[in-house]
Amino acid sequence: MDGQYANDPEWADVTPIPLDDGSNEEVMPLASIAYPPEYIEATSYLRAVMAANEMSERALKLTQDVIALNPAHYTVWIYRAKILFALNKSLEEEMAWLNKVSLKYLKNYQIWHHRQVLMSSREHFPTIPPKELDFLMEMFAQDSKNYHVWTYRHWLVRHFKLWDSPREIEDIDALLKADVRNNSAWSHRYMLRFSPREEDVPDSGLANAGDMSTTPADKGRLAIVDEDMVDAELEYAQKAIVLAPENRSPWWYARGVLRAAGRGLGEWEEFAGRFVEGDAVKSTHAVELLAEVYAEDGEKGQKAVDLLTLLKERYDPIRKNYWDYRIKQIEVDV
């Protein structure tokens, strides 16, 4: 083999393990790749140092080369994290490098898990580094709904107990101000306000969930409710709805808030009614909410059916079968 590593005296003691991609004289493997020679070489040395579980500077440098050639190589990321800790490397430097890689490869699982593994070291990061959230906002400027970044941010909140940190809600407000339809930001907001945060309760999207003693209908119900906060969140949702009434996000956020507080949809009847004037509908979500309010009131079952029929026939016919199912549910109850 003649290449960067083969000619490097630093690597002379390593016998590379050549790639076995399943090819042999008789059989061609499926979906084989004509790997670039530098990738073939780097991964051959990677197999060798990994087999020896080598924790060294040269192995660290090698992982960087492999990542540059294929950032989706999950194995090399995990190996890299091990080496960083074994050699007690500066994780600040690693983060600075990682930021550049992250902006280059936006849709990558490995980068964000790697970041989490590093950041979870209390020894290196007893508190959240000051620029961490700025970097996440930089990522959101590229893709404000990047699932990996949001997953990481959720983890940060739990790890550093940031639920009530002003910066969290400020960033959410800024993102929703830029795009009130950013459902990822709404979801993060719900987590900040209503997800369980007690040490002895496992992480959950909804309070009161995943416990043998609770039933699915009660998922999301808080044991203790801060009514002022609930009112403020409902008002926040209403302001967002007024801007764009057909935006699903704040309507379902508000339902989640009411659910958490154990309050019915009834208190939103007047508000929802503003978007439905006879046949003139400004929001299908308002129609649906009103239908539910009426359905709960046994005597208004027919009104509920009429509204759902309006959705089915006129405003949301792609979901006809679902609306029919909902209508049938009401008729059964009545």
Next chain:
Amino acid sequence: MPPIVAGKHRRKVRFSSSNQPPPTASDPATSQQKRPGTSVKHSKVSSARIMATQELPRAGIPELFTQPPSVQDPLATESSDLQSATIEKCLPFLKGIQSSQQGPFNAHGVPALQRDDHIAYLYDSLEDYPSGFVILDASRPWMSYWGLAGLFMIGEDPTRFRSRLLQTLRPAQNRTGGFGGGHGQISHLAGSYAAVLSLAIVGGEEAFSVIDRHAMWQWLGRLKQADGGFRVCEGGEEDVRGAYCVMAILTLLDLPVELPPNVEARKAGLENLTDGLAQYLSRCQTYEGGISGSPGVEAHGAYAYCALACLALLGPPEETLTRHMNLPLLLSWLSARQYAPEGGFSGRTNKLVDGCYSHWVGGCWPIIQSALDGKPQANGPPSTTVGSLFSREGLTRYILSCCQAKHGGLRDKPGKHPDSYHTCYVLAGLSAMQHYHYRTDRSVTSDRNFASAFSWKSTPIREGNVYEKSDRLEPLHPLFGIPFPRPTNCGSGAKLALCRPTRKRSR
């Protein structure tokens, strides 16, 4: 389930005149859903409100699929601009008037499935890739799976690839259990899932014997977490993909449910691989009703499928889904994934349609339908059913009108290149929607564990279709994504070997 890397790249094998490498997974110019306007830059929309265009659609297409939605907000934001641009881009395809559409069109204005083109694309997807595809090196078991599953659905015989598949997977298996993306890569649940499914598709004793089941079982035990979920690999992240992949592997390989001795999870008091798993999935349901990749994140269609399929593997869905999910809330969110006029599914609230959700979101429906239909009473379809709760017509139109690439292969949406990930999962969505999937009171295995998972059957839906009989695909098992297992006499307890594909129909 999103692949390890986005497998969303144009195959260059069919276009060998081009020397350009494919875009990398995160090339800013091609990365999906990146920046407003990049993916749809040719259709600038200044306002969120789209006007109906003047060009007339073909006959037979309802207005629902040729006009913008009747309720639209005037306020324009990044999300609504992207949504409007997508509708504008889809409308000529939905109307059947886009010059690149091949046809022939049927009486409903729907183009035929370009069967031969897709078959050629799928065969090609299993062959050699140029050097730019090095970024798929960790996803090679997926590449096999997507190609083989696609070929099976479209009526080809994937068993002809048996020996090549075995050659491909042998070096990817680790002595410590499980499969990685390839030689020297640590074992990963996604790669192992794709490997096991691929082996099940080609079937046979030899395929089964490749897998070191004992080592696999021990490895799965090491991935188990105290909160009930699973990491995707040792040192890797924990998410709902992991949970589903473990259950699919466990069930297909008929592995012991008990945790191996001396694994970390036993110290947390767990005894079985399945302990706490349903509760973990329950905690992934969000206030919107959908399911997130891990607790507390945004509801997402691909993770919803993983969670629901996992629950339906754990036990009968009328028990596991109703026990662990708020079903009315889930239904509401799932139903809202279908948009008009596009007809296809989106993965999250206020995100765009994407052909791959035809499988991830579409695949949730048979599981939910089965949960709502209740305990199966006979060895045939239930006497009453809630039926399809989504628009089969809409999904058909999106898939056949918008997702077929001119030269074969299927895609996310118009303007995107096809790739084998989308080709497989768009076909899977089409296939699922063409069949009625139900459970019977009989399992094809004698095993008491997971009997429900092996009690599914399917029958073609013959009424209300807007596609032609010649567009019909073979059914896939709704939980495993492989041909329906059928009883054979090739070995005891060897569930994988049971999963031999039925002979393809002659066409």
